[in-house]
Amino acid sequence: MxxxxxxxxxxxxxxxxxxxxxxxxxxxxxxxxxxxxxxxxxxxxxxxxxxxxxxxxxxxxxxxxxxxxxxxxxxxxxxxxxxxxxxxxxxxxxxYTRPASVPAWGLNEIRATRIEHYKAGSLPDKPAFKADLLNLFVVVETGDHHATLLDGDTFEPIHRFQTRFALHGGPKFSPDGRYVYFASRDGWISRFDIWNLKTTHEIRAGINTRNLAVSGDGRYVIVGNYLPHTLLILNATDLSPLKLIEARDDNGKSSRVSAVYDAAPRKSFIAALKDIKEVWEIPYTDDHEPIYPGLVHDFRLAESLADKQLFPIRSIPLENYLDDFYFDQSYTHLMGASREGGKGQVINLDARRKIADLDLPGMPHLGSGITWTYQGRPVMATPNLKSGVISIIDMKTWQVIKRIDTLGPGFFMRSHENTPYAWTDNFMSPAKDTLTIIDKRSLEIVRNLTPEPGKTAAHVEFTRDGRYVLVSIWEMDGALIVYDAATFKEVKRIPMSRPSGKYNVYNKTTRSAGTSH
The missing domain is CATH 1.10.760.10 (Cytochrome c-like domain)
Known part of the structure; x- marks a missing residue:
């Protein structure tokens, strides 16, 4: 979350x-x-x-x-x-005054923090509970720094456990859905075995961490840091460090990492740099030639042959910074925007260049975008952190085909392949207690829904089959509210402590078009 x-x-x-x-x-x-x-x-x-x-x-x-x-x-x-x-x-x-000293945080310091609660492979390969393992939700409760494993069929909690302080960004799952990885603001990475309900390993990857991603083959975890300016690649099995990459351009300019995501079809990680006008593609396969024929010479060379062959960096120059981005479903194109807003850019990752501008007002939150097919064409919808508008983008022409006015700036937008509706919040506005529901067929608002007047409602997620919608009441004495996705009627209310986000195993591991990846 x-x-x-x-x-x-x-x-x-x-x-x-x-x-x-x-x-x-x-x-x-x-x-x-x-x-x-x-x-x-x-x-x-x-x-x-x-x-x-x-x-x-x-x-x-x-x-x-x-x-x-x-x-x-x-x-x-x-x-x-x-x-x-x-x-x-x-x-x-x-x-704006630099402190007398900033602690070093290199591989030696990182390795010294690693905790092995259970040796890799020591826990049973059989779930300790009965449930549809792909219709589970991991709910992050930031109010008291816990997470709850929720059964997506019965909507009953299976297990509640303590997390590190102040988790940041959504947790990420292994491809089989067995493990979930968390990142905290202060750099702690935790690996939790869902089947055995145990935290197995932890390590402090940075001092101020942005987010993490898990490779599509389940072998690696990459962590992007604000401080120090680094990317850290970990072995996903035991969180042992494999490579620390300084976020610098060819001139030595250093940068925070604003976001890092897995591009599974490309077998690579994609990282955006907050202070350098570049986006990086980092392949995680052992053989790079089949993925980028003829482009291996573009990888930024490391000091040794071994380093060059392990997680090489393919740098793509940009015209503007990227604070946030979203992939099309093929992972060929990246849609990005800077915090300043006003205009986004479309990057073709194969051609390694910008191919279009996006006419986006305010501050689009592309990382929370969703896609669907509208009148036979793929479209992407993005909320806006500064303006009360949803922008609908034709992903063939990269033109904004409609702007839908909402009650105020929003943060999250979600849908599912099996529903005709998209849900968005008005998180950044006086109407933060109200959700807006849009018909994906007509691009019209069909309902404004207020789950609990005066209390923030945000972060929608669907069950595996798309029949039910889970909504967070983002308060210390908050709750998860379950709605029927077709009738918008409340089904169940589950008390929780500021449930900032909830994440369905199936929707995330299958890269559903209705949720962020």
Missing amino acids: KRLFSAFCVASAILMTTPSALAAEPAAVYTQHCASCHGADRLGGTGPALLPENLERLRKPEALKVIANSRAASQMPAFGDKLSAADIQVVADFI
């Missing part, structure tokens, strides 16, 4: 701080009010790291505006009516 934090959000406790209090030593103010969110050393926690290199794409004058007025698509409050201009300047100056 993706929970957005601004790059300069300060802890909510500052809301109660008077302007005179901020006249104290900046480091003391940070320790008192911000460290619980962003880490004692500004290295990240539930919120991102607050270091000059992380704020590079935002000029300080703009940062002052953000601190005063908040920022679209974030949970940061506005402080303009609570802090004086001088106080805001003090905070901005502090986060």
Whole structure:
């Protein structure tokens, strides 16, 4: 589940701080009010790291505006009516000042954190419970840092277990659905054996981590980090490190990793770099020639032959940064956009170049896009983090064929192959308690549904067969609400602690067109 934090959000406790209090030593103010969110050393926690290199794409004058007025698509409050201009300047100056030291986080430090709770292969190859193993849901409850394994047929919890603090991004499954991998904001990667209901291995891959992906063959896990600026490839069986890749261009410029995903049909990982105008393709097969005939010479050479043959990097230059992206169903094309919004780009991964622009307003959330067939043509729909609009894109012409006005900016959009409806939230607006349901055949809104007035409703997911829809009430005293996908009638309500996201094994492992991958 993706929970957005601004790059300069300060802890909510500052809301109660008077302007005179901020006249104290900046480091003391940070320790008192911000460290619980962003880490004692500004290295990240539930919120991102607050270091000059992380704020590079935002000029300080703009940062002052953000601190005063908040920022679209974030949970940061506005402080303009609570802090004086001088106080805001003090905070901005502090986060743009490099700390005296930033700890090294190389392979030696990473290996030292690895925990083996159970040796690989030591647990039974038989489930400890009876259920349709492909119709299970993993529900992330961020309210008290737990996850629940839910039976998608009976909607009864099977097992609830503790996770690392502040999971970030959706968990990813092994191809057979037996294992699920979690990433926390502070870099911990956990491997959970669903069949045996046990966490088997853990390792700290970074200091401030963005997300992870699992290879289509189930052999590897890749982790993208904000801090340090690295990609880490792990053995999926025991989370032992295989290769640490610095996110740098040919001129030595370093970058945070904004996203990394598996492109299973291509047998490669795709990584977007937040501070470099490049996207990387990293094959994970041992034989690269059949995948990219004639292009092996384009791989960025490593220091040794062994390194060159293991996870080589194929760099594709871009005209703009990519903060977020989405694949078409063939995984030939990548649709991407930067946080600044206004225009997206379509990259042909085979041709290694941009082939089209996307006319997208505001700040499209392409990573939450879905696809279906409309009037015989493939289309993609994306919500928007800044504007109350759903953009429908023809994936043959790359033209926006319709914009559907909603009640406000939204975060998640979901559907299923067996339903004519797409569901989206209005997460970033006053109407955050209401879901909007769109008919995929007419591209018209058919219903605005309010599960619980005044409480945030978000992150829809379907059962394996598409008959039922699960909706999160995103509150500490929240719930999962199960709806009939055809009638929109409530079927069941399951109390949970801020269930930020729920993930169906079948839909994820089969790369359903109705969910993000």
